Amino acid sequence: MAMPSTDSLSAAEPPFVIRLGRMLLADKFALCAAIFLVMMLVFALLGPAWLGDVATKQNLRGRNLAPFDFERAWFWWMGADALGRPLFARIIVxxxxxxxxxxxxxxxxxxxxxxxxxxxxxxxxxxxQIIMRLADVIMSFPSLLIAVIVLYVLGSSILNLMLVLAITRIPVYLRTTRAEVLEIRERMFVQAARVMGASGKRILFRHILPVVFPTLTTLATLDFAYVMLAESALSFLGIGIQPPEITWGLMISQGRQYLTNAWWLSFWPGLAIILTTMSLNLLSNWLRIALDPVQRWRLEMKGR
Known part of the structure; x- marks a missing residue:
């Protein structure tokens, strides 16, 4: 009996993107996390243009308005802050x-x-050694302490905050990538590429980097949650982004003096941070399995 050709086998195999979608549908927690994060991305892109005016308009008659007042417009359902601005609209913006x-x-x-x-x-x-000592110097200082000092000297702005948080996280990727490269470069497929005359640049970016990439993707997903929490902590301390700009951490900071009589001022932005970081952690765990050829079969079996 004739055996099927390799062309027919490859044609029967669905593209990796479709297989990835099936694996995502098979994991209900990861699917819910992905849907929530897509919703947050839509809010980030369209929120300021959609509700920017509503989020900044003050209404002193509605100061610290309690939530769940369904007789008002939908953007008042989470209540209002100390200046009468709707919290739901401000969270979206x-x-x-x-x-x-x-x-x-x-x-x-x-x-x-x-x-x-x-x-x-x-x-x-x-x-x-020079590169690793640079990483050791950065890691020897607490990341939040570096951020506090730099932002105090340079001033609080979105760009400065972004740069400071990026600098403090460089050693994480540096050390992880170096450890992976040191192990992968001794594998047989790398040795074979070197024997066949492949250049060092081609070996690094064509053969080694694709193997390291899944690990870095998972790490970046987890790090996204860490950086978001760090930004919220700096805003809570009053050295992050300053008004009239707004972040979830700044909203928590502005509501802390009203915790005893208007808990919702800090609760709703805090809940947004918790749900986003939890979704990132769930999606990161799913990505770790989905991008690992050794463990991927578990998700593929669920999707069948």
């Missing part, structure tokens, strides 16, 4: 700055840390 700071910091730190880690993994011992 604040999504943009909160996610922009976290995404920018993670992107900068991951790119810089990955490049330095790749260099440290394949360069000479002297160059590798």
């Amino acid at each position: 604040a999504t943009q700055n909160t996610l922009m700071v976290a995404a920018g910091a993670v992107l900068l730190s991951s790119v810089i840390g990955t490049v330095l880690g790749l260099i440290a993994g394949v360069a000479s011992a002297r160059v590798s």
Whole structure:
């Protein structure tokens, strides 16, 4: 009996994107997390244009308005702050700055840390030691302390906050990438590529980086949640983003003096932070399995 050709087998295999979608549908928690994060992304892109005027308009007659007043417009359902501004509208508008700071910091730190880690993994011992000592210097200082000092000197702005948080997270990607490269470069497929005459640049970016990428993707997803919490902590301390800009952390800071009689001022933005970080952690755990060829079969079996 004739065996099926390799072309027919490859044609029967669905694309990886479709398989990834099936694996996501099979994991209900990861699916809910992905839907929530997509919703937050839509709020970040469209929120300021949609509810920007509503979120900044003051109404002193509605100061500290209690939530669940369904006789009012829907954006009042979470209550109002000390200046009578609807909390729901402000949370949606604040999504943009909160996610922009976290995404920018993670992107900068991951790119810089990955490049330095790749260099440290394949360069000479002297160059590798210099890069690793740089990472040790950054890690020797508490990240929040560095942020407090730099923001106090340079001033609080979205760009400064993004740069400071990115610098403090570079060693995480650097050390992870270097450790992965040191292990992968000794594998047989890398040795075979080297014997066949592949250049060092091609081996690094064509053969090693794709193997490291799933680990870095999972790390970046987790780090996104950490950076968002760090930004919220700095805003809570009063050295993060300043009014008239707004973030979830700043909203918590503005509501802390009313915790005894208007708990909702800090509760709703705090809940937004909790749900976003929890969704990121769930999606990160799913990505770790979905991008690992050894463990991926577990999700694929659920999707059948």
